[in-house]
Amino acid sequence: MKIKDLKINGVTFLAPLAGITNLPFRQMVKDCGCAVVCSEMISAKGIFYNAEKTITLLKSQEDERPLSVQIFGSDPMAMGEAAAFINDLGTADIIDINFGCSVRKVIKQGAGVALMKNPALARKILKAVRDATPLPFTIKIRSGWDPSGDQAVTLAKIAEDQGVNAIAFHPRTAVQGFRGKADWQLIARLKQAVRIPVIGNGDIITPQDAGDMLSRTGCDAVMVGRAAMANPFILSQIEQYVVHGSFNLPEPRDIFRKMESLTQGYVSYFGEITACRMLRGRLAWFIRGFPGAAAFRKELSTLASSAHVIEMIRDFEAGLKA
Template sequence: MHIGSIILSHPTVLAPLAGITDLPFRLVVKRLGCGMVCSEMISANGLVRGSQKTRAMLDTVAEEFPLSIQLFGADPAVMADAAAQAAACGAAVIDINFGCSVKKVVKTGAGAALMREPQRARAILRTVRMAVAAPVTIKIRSGWDASGDQALEIARIAEEEGVDGLCVHPRTATQGFSGKADWQLITRIKKALHIPVIGNGDIVGADDALSMMEQTRCDAVMVGRAAMGNPWIFGQIHRRLRAEPIIPVSLSDRQDLMIAYVRAVCGYRGESHGCRMLRSRLGWFSRGMRNGAAFREAIRHLETEAQAIDLIRSVL
């Protein structure tokens, strides 16, 4: 699959997840075969104002190429400036968020609010497209009602303005993650456009990804929440696309990945900060395991990297 000049090794994409898809987690997913990883949603205003905390969210390494950096904002000039900064820091793809329906984002005119302002959306896409040579994509929802008409309008504007691809999460802005994703909207948008379309929503396992691609003819699938507890899902999807059986994840494989993740988080965040984050994050990988509940209880007061590794080896 191509997104502009970027070639994806596999038609799978890690969704941008706030507070989750930082550099250590993206590397875990990339090493397990994901075609393209995405950053957390990053404030364009924060980058332009020089926030060091926001700037740190652009951290990347060559191993995770191609990285998509997702930006949100409502001012065309600010978005263009932020996109240029992201590209200079190593983003292979610039993604613009048109789907976040969190109140504090929408009230600034960003995220899903842009789906109600097609002319502002067009201005943002035009200025960003002019500011960077890297491929540009967008992520949209159905819009503010279930008809999908707003999604189709924004998708057509995006193609007209030279956007290289888009991702469709076919839930309305007011649904959040509730209800069922309307995959028919992905089909509708795919038929209307010539640029690549990535499908997103209700992919819990590899068979769901296969069904979405067969039903909608989308070019790739994006996986978000399901990857938190099962980062192996990307490799499992690739095997299903090749009509190969899925290989169960062994306990030793799970432990090895968790230990590597602990070391990566502590190395990147520092041991103290990293362990505070791992108190919740390590629990993702233990869902469904025989001693998972005991493990999640044991890590609630995690203090050191060595303690985390010992618990992984002794409790699970």
């Protein structure tokens, strides 16, 4: 699969997740076999006004590439300027626009999925970004505001006409959020409507789900979000399953080493105090289903240092072996 002239070595994309897909998380997922990782959703206006917190979200490392950087906004000028800034920064391999976020505060700005009701403005934004950068250019969309998927097809055709090189499609409506089921039939419909690659997204919980989506819809790749939070190994498992029809399960020791590396990455990126606060929630994802998980989560709420975290992980691992 190619996105413009960028060859993608695999079929897995990490979905952008606000507050989750930061640099250390992306590095971990990349190490687990993900073909393309994506930044958190980043405000174009924040980049335009050089807001420190926003610019920090653009930090990257060579070992996570290829990297897709996702921006959102409703002002064509700011979106174009943000794309030019990212282009000149030199760390992104793909620029992506969010047309799918259904969070209320984003919709109130006229951004995210709100733009699917305003194709004229969407076209201006697409043109501004395409004019600003020669980088591979993608968009992420939903079904729109009604379940028919008509708005998705309309926007996809506009996007293709404006030089977008691939589309990630989550076939749920704006109102659904993450509720209900993703309508994979709409992915198949969108794939037939455009000539550029389509990346399917929604309800991929297992490697078999990914295989089913690829075969049933004809999409070119799959995008995984929430499932990767608890099981980053799902990315390599999907790649294995697509090629071989089977996949390996991680050993407990592999899971614990990932917990340790994520801890170290968070401390390096966020600093000790912030990292420890964030890790209370993050590490709990990894141990679901293990005996003693509830006690581990309870102790996480009291952790005060990264050394304490590492000690907890190793004690938990030793307890399983006993």
